[in-house]
Amino acid sequence: MKNKTPLEGKEQEALVLRLRREGIPFYSVPNGANVEPHHRALMKREGMENGVSDLVILKYKDALYLEMKRRKGGVWGPDQKAFKIKIESLGFQYAVAKGAKEAWEIIQAFDKLGEHID
Numbered sequence: 001m002k003n004k005t006p007l008e009g010k011e012q013e014a015l016v017l018r019l020r021r022e023g024i025p026f027y028s029v030p031n032g033a034n035v036e037p038h039h040r041a042l043m044k045r046e047g048m049e050n051g052v053s054d055l056v057i058l059k060y061k062d063a064l065y066l067e068m069k070r071r072k073g074g075v076w077g078p079d080q081k082a083f084k085i086k087i088e089s090l091g092f093q094y095a096v097a098k099g100a101k102e103a104w105e106i107i108q109a110f111d112k113l114g115e116h117i118d
Contacts, residue, residue, distance in 0.1 A: 003070070003072055003073045005070050005071045005073065005099075006070065006071070006099070007070060008054075008068050008069055008070050009032075011068055011069075011070065011071070011099050011100045012028075012054060012055070012068045014100040015055070015068070015100040015103045015104065016028070016055075018100070018104060019057070019107075024057060024107065024111070025057075025058040025059070026055055026056060027055070027056055027058075028056075029052045029053060029054060029055070030043075031048060031049075031050070031051075031052055031054075032054075049083070051077065051078075051079025051080045051081075051082055051083035052083055053065040053066055053067045053080075053083065053094065054066060054067055054068045055068065057107055057110060057111075059110070062092070062093070062110075063092050063093070064092075064093045064094070064106070064107065064110045065083075065084075065087050065092060065093065065094045066094075066095055066096075066097060066103060066106065066107070067080055067084075067094070067095070067096045067097070068103060069096060069097065069098050069099075070098065070099070071099035071102075074098060076096055080096075095110075
């Protein structure tokens, strides 16, 4: 049976609209961009790394690296797991969100509490 939950990209689009509306500073990492092979090679030479999170949410002297997944069926790969370990070893926060709603809840906890998210 086909998974009818929204794709990861659609979930991220919904979250980005809310982040912009709320004025929360962030940036996206276009690792999954559908580009021609020669552009992907250029992006690699310029520093693109596999496994980097989809979004980085910023606040004073802290950052949340946020990996977006579908509500059902999203797969978290080994490169993403390795990136999480690197980020957390540097003292930053990392979270995986299944859908825009869960991502928003994680961001609210990050913004209000300032504590590390497990």
